[in-house]
Amino acid sequence: xxxxxxxxxxxxxxxxxxxxxxxxxxxxxxxxxxxxxxxxxxxxxxxxxxxxxxxxxxxxxxxxxxxxxxxxxxxxxxxxxxxxxxxxxxxxxxxxxxxxxxxxxxxxxxxxxxxxxxxxxxxxxxxxxxxxxxxxxxxxxxxxxxxxxxxxxxxxxxxxxxxxxxxxxxxxxxxxxxxxxxxxxxxxxxxxxxxxxxxxxxxxxxxxxxxxxxxxxxxxxxxxxxxxxxxxxxxxxxxxxxxxxxxxxxxxxxxxxxxxxxxxxxxxxxxxxxxxxxxxxxxxxxxxxxxxxxxxxxxxxxxxxxxxxxxxxxxxxxxxxxxxxxxxxxxxxxxxxxxxxxxxxxxxxxxxxxxxxxxxxxxxxxxxxxxxxxxxxxxxxxxxxxxxxxxxxxxxxxxxxxxxxxxxx
Numbered sequence: 001x002x003x004x005x006x007x008x009x010x011x012x013x014x015x016x017x018x019x020x021x022x023x024x025x026x027x028x029x030x031x032x033x034x035x036x037x038x039x040x041x042x043x044x045x046x047x048x049x050x051x052x053x054x055x056x057x058x059x060x061x062x063x064x065x066x067x068x069x070x071x072x073x074x075x076x077x078x079x080x081x082x083x084x085x086x087x088x089x090x091x092x093x094x095x096x097x098x099x100x101x102x103x104x105x106x107x108x109x110x111x112x113x114x115x116x117x118x119x120x121x122x123x124x125x126x127x128x129x130x131x132x133x134x135x136x137x138x139x140x141x142x143x144x145x146x147x148x149x150x151x152x153x154x155x156x157x158x159x160x161x162x163x164x165x166x167x168x169x170x171x172x173x174x175x176x177x178x179x180x181x182x183x184x185x186x187x188x189x190x191x192x193x194x195x196x197x198x199x200x201x202x203x204x205x206x207x208x209x210x211x212x213x214x215x216x217x218x219x220x221x222x223x224x225x226x227x228x229x230x231x232x233x234x235x236x237x238x239x240x241x242x243x244x245x246x247x248x249x250x251x252x253x254x255x256x257x258x259x260x261x262x263x264x265x266x267x268x269x270x271x272x273x274x275x276x277x278x279x280x281x282x283x284x285x286x287x288x289x290x291x292x293x294x295x296x297x298x299x300x301x302x303x304x305x306x307x308x309x310x311x312x313x314x315x316x317x318x319x320x321x322x323x324x325x326x327x328x329x330x331x332x333x334x335x336x337x338x339x340x341x342x343x344x345x346x347x348x349x350x351x352x353x354x355x356x357x358x359x360x361x362x363x364x365x366x367x368x369x370x371x372x373x374x375x376x377x378x379x380x381x382x383x384x385x386x387x388x389x390x391x392x393x394x395x396x397x398x399x400x401x402x403x404x405x406x407x408x409x
Contacts (some may be wrong), residue, residue: 018081024088024274025334028066032056035080040064042080050271051083051112053354069149070332087274089363089386091122094277096390098251100288101280124201127248130241131188131216138240139185139219143176148385184242185220187230189213191249193222227254275332282330282361282384283314285394291402297321300327302352312349316405324350325405326357336367338381343370350377357405361397380404 020039022028030036043066046270054065072094075083097194135139147158149170161172192213201209230250235243280298286396287296300315314328329346331338336379350358358379360370367382370377372379382400385393 002295008362013089020077021083021084022066022068022085024068024070024072024085026068026088029060029063030066031063038080039077040066040085042077043083044173046077047083049084070275071271071273075271080173089274093232093386093390094272095122097277097386100232100284101277103169119400121205123248123251124195124209125205127192127195127245127252128205128212130245130248131192132208132212134245135212135215139180139216140182140242141178141180142182143178145174146177146180147172147174149173165384180219183229184233184239184246186223186303187225187249188218188245189216189222191227191252192216195252225249225253229253239353275330278332278363278384278386279330281312282328282397285384285390286314286316286398286401288396289398290316293319294325300353302349310349310352312346312353313356315353324355326351326359326401327353328359328361330361332363338366339372343379347374347379350379359401359404376406 005324018035030039034073040053040055050069050071052067052069053064054060054067056062056064065225072085075085077083089097113346143183149161149168149172152171156174158174192209196206196209196213227250228252230246233242233246283296283298290296295317297315297317298313300312302312303311312327313330315324316326316328317324327346327350329342329349331342342360346358346360350356356376356378359379360379362380362381363386365385366381369381370381382397383393384397
Protein backbone atom coordinates (compact mmCIF):
# COMPACT_ATOMS: atom_id res chain seq x y z
CA UNK A 1 0.00 0.00 0.00
CA UNK A 2 1.29 3.44 -0.89
CA UNK A 3 2.43 5.58 2.00
CA UNK A 4 1.76 9.32 1.82
CA UNK A 5 4.10 11.76 3.52
CA UNK A 6 1.60 14.59 3.77
CA UNK A 7 -1.74 15.91 2.59
CA UNK A 8 -0.74 15.65 -1.07
CA UNK A 9 -3.97 15.10 -2.92
CA UNK A 10 -2.61 14.10 -6.29
CA UNK A 11 -2.38 10.61 -7.71
CA UNK A 12 0.49 8.29 -6.83
CA UNK A 13 1.59 5.21 -8.71
CA UNK A 14 2.60 1.87 -7.24
CA UNK A 15 3.36 -1.17 -9.36
CA UNK A 16 0.86 -0.74 -12.21
CA UNK A 17 -1.90 0.74 -10.06
CA UNK A 18 -2.57 4.42 -9.50
CA UNK A 19 -3.59 5.31 -5.96
CA UNK A 20 -5.58 8.49 -5.39
CA UNK A 21 -4.63 9.80 -1.94
CA UNK A 22 -7.36 11.94 -0.37
CA UNK A 23 -8.18 13.25 3.07
CA UNK A 24 -11.40 12.98 5.00
CA UNK A 25 -13.62 16.11 4.87
CA UNK A 26 -11.45 17.53 2.07
CA UNK A 27 -13.04 18.47 -1.25
CA UNK A 28 -11.05 17.43 -4.32
CA UNK A 29 -11.24 19.55 -7.49
CA UNK A 30 -9.57 18.03 -10.56
CA UNK A 31 -9.25 19.21 -14.14
CA UNK A 32 -10.93 17.00 -16.76
CA UNK A 33 -8.84 14.24 -18.29
CA UNK A 34 -9.42 10.68 -19.45
CA UNK A 35 -8.26 9.18 -16.13
CA UNK A 36 -10.26 11.67 -14.02
CA UNK A 37 -13.35 10.97 -16.13
CA UNK A 38 -12.89 7.23 -15.54
CA UNK A 39 -12.41 7.87 -11.82
CA UNK A 40 -15.61 9.93 -11.63
CA UNK A 41 -17.61 7.29 -13.50
CA UNK A 42 -16.39 4.50 -11.22
CA UNK A 43 -17.10 6.44 -8.01
CA UNK A 44 -20.52 7.55 -9.20
CA UNK A 45 -21.52 4.01 -10.24
CA UNK A 46 -20.03 2.01 -7.36
CA UNK A 47 -19.31 4.26 -4.39
CA UNK A 48 -21.82 7.10 -4.40
CA UNK A 49 -22.56 6.38 -0.72
CA UNK A 50 -18.93 7.11 0.16
CA UNK A 51 -18.05 9.93 -2.25
CA UNK A 52 -20.24 12.64 -3.80
CA UNK A 53 -19.29 13.34 -7.43
CA UNK A 54 -20.03 16.63 -9.23
CA UNK A 55 -19.34 16.78 -12.95
CA UNK A 56 -17.81 19.80 -14.72
CA UNK A 57 -20.18 22.78 -15.00
CA UNK A 58 -20.05 26.53 -14.61
CA UNK A 59 -20.78 26.00 -10.91
CA UNK A 60 -17.66 23.82 -10.47
CA UNK A 61 -15.49 26.01 -12.69
CA UNK A 62 -15.30 23.31 -15.34
CA UNK A 63 -13.71 20.81 -12.91
CA UNK A 64 -14.67 17.47 -11.45
CA UNK A 65 -15.41 17.87 -7.72
CA UNK A 66 -15.26 14.97 -5.27
CA UNK A 67 -16.52 15.20 -1.67
CA UNK A 68 -15.83 12.26 0.70
CA UNK A 69 -18.87 11.56 2.91
CA UNK A 70 -17.28 10.48 6.17
CA UNK A 71 -15.82 7.15 5.15
CA UNK A 72 -12.12 6.29 5.38
CA UNK A 73 -10.22 3.34 3.98
CA UNK A 74 -9.24 1.80 0.68
CA UNK A 75 -11.42 1.18 -2.36
CA UNK A 76 -10.67 -0.78 -5.49
CA UNK A 77 -11.55 1.22 -8.62
CA UNK A 78 -10.88 -1.49 -11.19
CA UNK A 79 -8.92 -0.09 -14.12
CA UNK A 80 -9.05 3.37 -12.49
CA UNK A 81 -6.69 2.20 -9.74
CA UNK A 82 -7.20 2.55 -5.99
CA UNK A 83 -8.73 5.23 -3.79
CA UNK A 84 -7.30 5.79 -0.30
CA UNK A 85 -9.16 8.19 1.99
CA UNK A 86 -7.17 8.92 5.15
CA UNK A 87 -8.85 10.14 8.35
CA UNK A 88 -8.15 13.64 9.64
CA UNK A 89 -8.34 12.15 13.12
CA UNK A 90 -4.91 10.90 14.26
CA UNK A 91 -4.52 7.22 13.42
CA UNK A 92 -3.82 6.31 17.06
CA UNK A 93 -7.15 7.89 18.02
CA UNK A 94 -9.00 5.89 15.38
CA UNK A 95 -7.58 2.77 17.05
CA UNK A 96 -8.61 4.04 20.45
CA UNK A 97 -12.12 4.83 19.21
CA UNK A 98 -12.47 1.35 17.77
CA UNK A 99 -11.04 -0.10 20.98
CA UNK A 100 -13.79 1.59 22.99
CA UNK A 101 -16.53 0.80 20.46
CA UNK A 102 -15.55 -2.85 20.26
CA UNK A 103 -14.66 -3.29 23.93
CA UNK A 104 -11.02 -3.99 23.00
CA UNK A 105 -9.05 -1.84 25.39
CA UNK A 106 -5.77 -3.61 24.57
CA UNK A 107 -5.76 -1.83 21.17
CA UNK A 108 -4.86 1.39 22.99
CA UNK A 109 -1.28 0.15 23.27
CA UNK A 110 -0.86 -0.22 19.52
CA UNK A 111 2.25 1.49 18.17
CA UNK A 112 1.85 3.36 14.89
CA UNK A 113 5.19 3.63 13.12
CA UNK A 114 4.21 6.49 10.80
CA UNK A 115 1.81 9.40 11.10
CA UNK A 116 0.39 8.43 7.72
CA UNK A 117 0.37 4.68 8.22
CA UNK A 118 -2.90 3.07 7.21
CA UNK A 119 -5.09 1.49 9.88
CA UNK A 120 -5.12 -1.82 8.03
CA UNK A 121 -1.31 -1.83 7.71
CA UNK A 122 -0.87 -1.47 11.47
CA UNK A 123 -3.36 -4.17 12.38
CA UNK A 124 -2.07 -6.55 9.70
CA UNK A 125 1.42 -6.25 11.13
CA UNK A 126 0.08 -6.80 14.64
CA UNK A 127 -1.87 -9.91 13.57
CA UNK A 128 1.14 -11.42 11.79
CA UNK A 129 3.44 -10.80 14.76
CA UNK A 130 0.99 -12.27 17.28
CA UNK A 131 0.23 -15.38 15.23
CA UNK A 132 3.97 -15.89 14.74
CA UNK A 133 4.50 -15.62 18.49
CA UNK A 134 1.75 -18.17 19.13
CA UNK A 135 3.30 -20.58 16.60
CA UNK A 136 6.60 -20.36 18.46
CA UNK A 137 4.87 -21.13 21.78
CA UNK A 138 2.62 -23.76 20.22
CA UNK A 139 -0.91 -23.43 18.90
CA UNK A 140 -3.86 -24.08 21.15
CA UNK A 141 -5.04 -27.67 20.83
CA UNK A 142 -8.06 -29.57 22.00
CA UNK A 143 -9.47 -33.08 21.81
CA UNK A 144 -11.95 -33.92 19.07
CA UNK A 145 -13.77 -37.24 18.57
CA UNK A 146 -12.52 -39.41 15.72
CA UNK A 147 -13.60 -42.75 14.26
CA UNK A 148 -11.15 -44.97 12.42
CA UNK A 149 -10.55 -48.61 11.55
CA UNK A 150 -7.20 -49.76 12.86
CA UNK A 151 -5.35 -53.01 13.50
CA UNK A 152 -4.51 -51.79 17.02
CA UNK A 153 -7.17 -51.20 19.63
CA UNK A 154 -7.64 -47.53 20.62
CA UNK A 155 -10.35 -45.78 22.61
CA UNK A 156 -13.49 -47.86 22.48
CA UNK A 157 -14.85 -50.35 19.97
CA UNK A 158 -17.87 -49.47 17.85
CA UNK A 159 -19.98 -52.61 17.96
CA UNK A 160 -22.50 -51.95 15.12
CA UNK A 161 -19.77 -51.70 12.42
CA UNK A 162 -18.15 -54.90 13.76
CA UNK A 163 -21.45 -56.78 13.47
CA UNK A 164 -22.03 -55.46 9.95
CA UNK A 165 -18.56 -56.54 8.78
CA UNK A 166 -17.47 -59.50 10.96
CA UNK A 167 -14.96 -60.71 8.39
CA UNK A 168 -12.76 -57.61 8.63
CA UNK A 169 -9.62 -57.91 10.76
CA UNK A 170 -9.26 -54.16 11.44
CA UNK A 171 -11.18 -52.80 14.40
CA UNK A 172 -13.65 -49.87 14.22
CA UNK A 173 -12.53 -47.60 17.07
CA UNK A 174 -13.73 -44.27 18.35
CA UNK A 175 -11.29 -42.15 20.31
CA UNK A 176 -10.34 -38.60 21.25
CA UNK A 177 -7.50 -37.03 19.27
CA UNK A 178 -5.64 -33.89 20.26
CA UNK A 179 -5.36 -31.53 17.29
CA UNK A 180 -4.71 -27.91 16.35
CA UNK A 181 -7.01 -28.19 13.32
CA UNK A 182 -9.87 -26.49 15.16
CA UNK A 183 -12.05 -23.43 14.63
CA UNK A 184 -9.91 -21.23 16.89
CA UNK A 185 -6.93 -21.69 14.57
CA UNK A 186 -8.83 -22.00 11.29
CA UNK A 187 -10.19 -18.46 11.76
CA UNK A 188 -6.61 -17.20 12.01
CA UNK A 189 -5.62 -19.09 8.87
CA UNK A 190 -8.59 -17.84 6.84
CA UNK A 191 -8.10 -14.20 7.85
CA UNK A 192 -4.39 -14.36 7.09
CA UNK A 193 -5.12 -16.05 3.77
CA UNK A 194 -7.43 -13.19 2.73
CA UNK A 195 -4.85 -10.61 3.79
CA UNK A 196 -2.07 -12.34 1.87
CA UNK A 197 -4.26 -12.21 -1.25
CA UNK A 198 -4.84 -8.49 -0.78
CA UNK A 199 -2.62 -5.43 -1.18
CA UNK A 200 -2.79 -4.58 2.52
CA UNK A 201 0.53 -4.00 4.30
CA UNK A 202 4.00 -3.04 3.17
CA UNK A 203 6.29 -5.45 1.31
CA UNK A 204 8.00 -6.71 4.46
CA UNK A 205 4.71 -7.38 6.27
CA UNK A 206 3.24 -9.17 3.25
CA UNK A 207 6.27 -11.44 2.96
CA UNK A 208 6.18 -12.21 6.67
CA UNK A 209 2.44 -12.86 6.40
CA UNK A 210 3.01 -15.43 3.64
CA UNK A 211 5.66 -17.17 5.74
CA UNK A 212 3.46 -17.31 8.83
CA UNK A 213 0.47 -18.52 6.78
CA UNK A 214 2.48 -21.44 5.36
CA UNK A 215 3.53 -22.45 8.88
CA UNK A 216 -0.03 -22.08 10.20
CA UNK A 217 -1.54 -24.18 7.41
CA UNK A 218 0.61 -27.13 8.46
CA UNK A 219 -1.66 -27.32 11.52
CA UNK A 220 -4.99 -25.77 10.48
CA UNK A 221 -6.82 -26.09 7.17
CA UNK A 222 -8.53 -23.31 5.23
CA UNK A 223 -12.25 -22.77 5.68
CA UNK A 224 -14.26 -19.58 5.02
CA UNK A 225 -15.42 -17.60 8.05
CA UNK A 226 -17.21 -14.30 8.62
CA UNK A 227 -16.92 -11.67 11.35
CA UNK A 228 -19.69 -13.19 13.48
CA UNK A 229 -17.74 -16.45 13.72
CA UNK A 230 -15.02 -14.69 15.74
CA UNK A 231 -17.14 -14.30 18.89
CA UNK A 232 -18.62 -16.73 21.39
CA UNK A 233 -15.45 -18.61 22.31
CA UNK A 234 -14.58 -19.61 25.86
CA UNK A 235 -11.07 -18.58 26.83
CA UNK A 236 -8.92 -19.95 29.63
CA UNK A 237 -5.30 -19.75 30.74
CA UNK A 238 -4.24 -21.91 27.78
CA UNK A 239 -5.76 -19.70 25.08
CA UNK A 240 -6.50 -16.32 26.68
CA UNK A 241 -4.36 -14.53 24.07
CA UNK A 242 -6.71 -15.86 21.37
CA UNK A 243 -9.30 -13.28 22.45
CA UNK A 244 -7.08 -10.56 20.98
CA UNK A 245 -6.25 -12.63 17.88
CA UNK A 246 -9.92 -13.27 17.20
CA UNK A 247 -10.71 -9.58 17.77
CA UNK A 248 -8.16 -8.67 15.10
CA UNK A 249 -9.66 -11.27 12.77
CA UNK A 250 -13.13 -9.87 13.43
CA UNK A 251 -11.86 -6.40 12.56
CA UNK A 252 -10.58 -7.55 9.17
CA UNK A 253 -13.49 -9.85 8.36
CA UNK A 254 -15.90 -7.03 9.21
CA UNK A 255 -14.17 -4.19 7.39
CA UNK A 256 -12.47 -6.01 4.52
CA UNK A 257 -14.82 -6.78 1.67
CA UNK A 258 -14.12 -8.30 -1.75
CA UNK A 259 -13.48 -5.64 -4.36
CA UNK A 260 -13.25 -5.73 -8.12
CA UNK A 261 -10.35 -7.70 -9.50
CA UNK A 262 -7.26 -5.71 -10.35
CA UNK A 263 -4.53 -7.34 -12.39
CA UNK A 264 -3.74 -10.88 -11.29
CA UNK A 265 -4.95 -10.56 -7.70
CA UNK A 266 -8.26 -9.77 -6.05
CA UNK A 267 -8.33 -6.50 -4.17
CA UNK A 268 -9.70 -6.29 -0.64
CA UNK A 269 -11.34 -2.97 0.15
CA UNK A 270 -10.84 -1.63 3.67
CA UNK A 271 -13.69 0.67 4.64
CA UNK A 272 -14.79 2.29 7.90
CA UNK A 273 -17.90 4.43 8.36
CA UNK A 274 -16.47 7.10 10.69
CA UNK A 275 -19.92 8.44 11.57
CA UNK A 276 -20.98 5.04 12.89
CA UNK A 277 -17.66 4.57 14.68
CA UNK A 278 -17.98 8.01 16.31
CA UNK A 279 -21.47 7.20 17.58
CA UNK A 280 -20.43 3.84 19.02
CA UNK A 281 -17.28 5.32 20.58
CA UNK A 282 -19.05 8.24 22.28
CA UNK A 283 -21.72 5.89 23.64
CA UNK A 284 -19.16 3.40 25.00
CA UNK A 285 -17.06 6.14 26.61
CA UNK A 286 -20.04 7.81 28.28
CA UNK A 287 -21.39 4.47 29.53
CA UNK A 288 -18.10 3.86 31.30
CA UNK A 289 -17.86 7.35 32.83
CA UNK A 290 -21.40 8.46 33.73
CA UNK A 291 -22.20 8.73 37.46
CA UNK A 292 -23.72 5.61 38.99
CA UNK A 293 -27.09 7.34 39.26
CA UNK A 294 -27.36 7.52 35.47
CA UNK A 295 -27.43 5.00 32.64
CA UNK A 296 -27.11 5.33 28.88
CA UNK A 297 -29.09 3.42 26.28
CA UNK A 298 -28.26 3.33 22.56
CA UNK A 299 -30.66 3.36 19.61
CA UNK A 300 -33.66 4.15 21.80
CA UNK A 301 -36.91 3.41 19.97
CA UNK A 302 -39.51 6.22 20.00
CA UNK A 303 -42.85 4.94 18.57
CA UNK A 304 -45.00 7.07 16.33
CA UNK A 305 -47.81 6.37 13.89
CA UNK A 306 -48.91 2.79 13.29
CA UNK A 307 -45.99 0.55 14.14
CA UNK A 308 -43.31 3.03 13.08
CA UNK A 309 -40.57 4.39 15.33
CA UNK A 310 -37.76 6.94 15.48
CA UNK A 311 -34.40 5.83 16.87
CA UNK A 312 -32.44 8.24 19.03
CA UNK A 313 -28.68 7.65 19.05
CA UNK A 314 -28.44 7.82 22.85
CA UNK A 315 -30.70 8.45 25.82
CA UNK A 316 -29.47 9.14 29.36
CA UNK A 317 -31.88 8.05 32.10
CA UNK A 318 -32.10 8.30 35.86
CA UNK A 319 -31.39 4.80 37.21
CA UNK A 320 -33.94 4.99 40.03
CA UNK A 321 -36.87 6.64 38.28
CA UNK A 322 -36.22 5.82 34.62
CA UNK A 323 -36.82 9.48 33.79
CA UNK A 324 -35.13 10.71 30.60
CA UNK A 325 -32.46 13.25 31.49
CA UNK A 326 -31.06 13.97 28.03
CA UNK A 327 -31.37 12.88 24.41
CA UNK A 328 -28.05 12.80 22.54
CA UNK A 329 -27.45 12.67 18.80
CA UNK A 330 -23.95 12.37 17.34
CA UNK A 331 -23.09 14.20 14.13
CA UNK A 332 -19.74 13.37 12.59
CA UNK A 333 -19.37 16.66 10.74
CA UNK A 334 -17.32 19.83 10.72
CA UNK A 335 -19.89 22.62 10.64
CA UNK A 336 -20.03 26.34 11.25
CA UNK A 337 -23.46 25.90 12.84
CA UNK A 338 -25.86 22.95 13.30
CA UNK A 339 -28.33 22.56 10.47
CA UNK A 340 -32.02 23.27 11.11
CA UNK A 341 -32.79 19.65 10.19
CA UNK A 342 -30.41 18.28 12.84
CA UNK A 343 -31.80 20.66 15.47
CA UNK A 344 -35.37 19.75 14.63
CA UNK A 345 -34.54 16.04 14.74
CA UNK A 346 -32.99 16.00 18.22
CA UNK A 347 -35.67 18.38 19.58
CA UNK A 348 -38.38 16.05 18.25
CA UNK A 349 -36.76 13.12 20.03
CA UNK A 350 -36.58 15.08 23.30
CA UNK A 351 -40.19 16.20 23.03
CA UNK A 352 -41.34 12.63 22.37
CA UNK A 353 -39.38 11.44 25.42
CA UNK A 354 -40.74 14.28 27.61
CA UNK A 355 -37.14 15.36 28.14
CA UNK A 356 -35.85 18.90 28.63
CA UNK A 357 -32.31 18.38 27.25
CA UNK A 358 -31.55 17.82 23.54
CA UNK A 359 -27.84 17.66 22.72
CA UNK A 360 -25.98 17.43 19.42
CA UNK A 361 -22.44 16.05 19.79
CA UNK A 362 -19.80 16.88 17.17
CA UNK A 363 -16.12 15.92 16.86
CA UNK A 364 -15.27 19.62 16.53
CA UNK A 365 -17.04 22.50 18.26
CA UNK A 366 -19.15 24.36 15.68
CA UNK A 367 -17.99 27.87 14.81
CA UNK A 368 -21.33 29.13 16.09
CA UNK A 369 -22.35 26.84 18.97
CA UNK A 370 -26.02 26.48 19.79
CA UNK A 371 -27.53 26.84 23.25
CA UNK A 372 -31.16 27.89 23.06
CA UNK A 373 -34.36 27.25 24.98
CA UNK A 374 -37.69 26.92 23.23
CA UNK A 375 -40.61 26.04 25.47
CA UNK A 376 -39.22 23.61 28.04
CA UNK A 377 -36.58 22.06 25.79
CA UNK A 378 -33.01 23.28 25.83
CA UNK A 379 -31.12 22.42 22.62
CA UNK A 380 -27.35 22.70 22.65
CA UNK A 381 -24.19 21.61 20.86
CA UNK A 382 -21.22 19.94 22.54
CA UNK A 383 -18.01 18.40 21.24
CA UNK A 384 -16.04 15.24 21.89
CA UNK A 385 -12.68 16.37 20.53
CA UNK A 386 -10.78 13.68 18.62
CA UNK A 387 -7.64 15.68 17.82
CA UNK A 388 -5.76 15.19 21.08
CA UNK A 389 -6.03 12.98 24.15
CA UNK A 390 -9.39 11.22 23.95
CA UNK A 391 -9.70 10.97 27.73
CA UNK A 392 -9.39 14.75 28.04
CA UNK A 393 -11.87 15.23 25.22
CA UNK A 394 -14.32 12.89 26.95
CA UNK A 395 -13.89 14.54 30.35
CA UNK A 396 -14.59 17.95 28.82
CA UNK A 397 -17.75 16.64 27.15
CA UNK A 398 -18.96 14.95 30.32
CA UNK A 399 -18.35 18.06 32.44
CA UNK A 400 -20.41 20.20 30.06
CA UNK A 401 -23.11 17.58 29.69
CA UNK A 402 -23.57 17.08 33.43
CA UNK A 403 -23.67 20.83 33.88
CA UNK A 404 -26.54 21.17 31.44
CA UNK A 405 -28.50 18.30 33.01
CA UNK A 406 -28.04 19.65 36.55
CA UNK A 407 -29.25 23.10 35.50
CA UNK A 408 -32.57 21.62 34.36
CA UNK A 409 -33.02 19.21 37.27
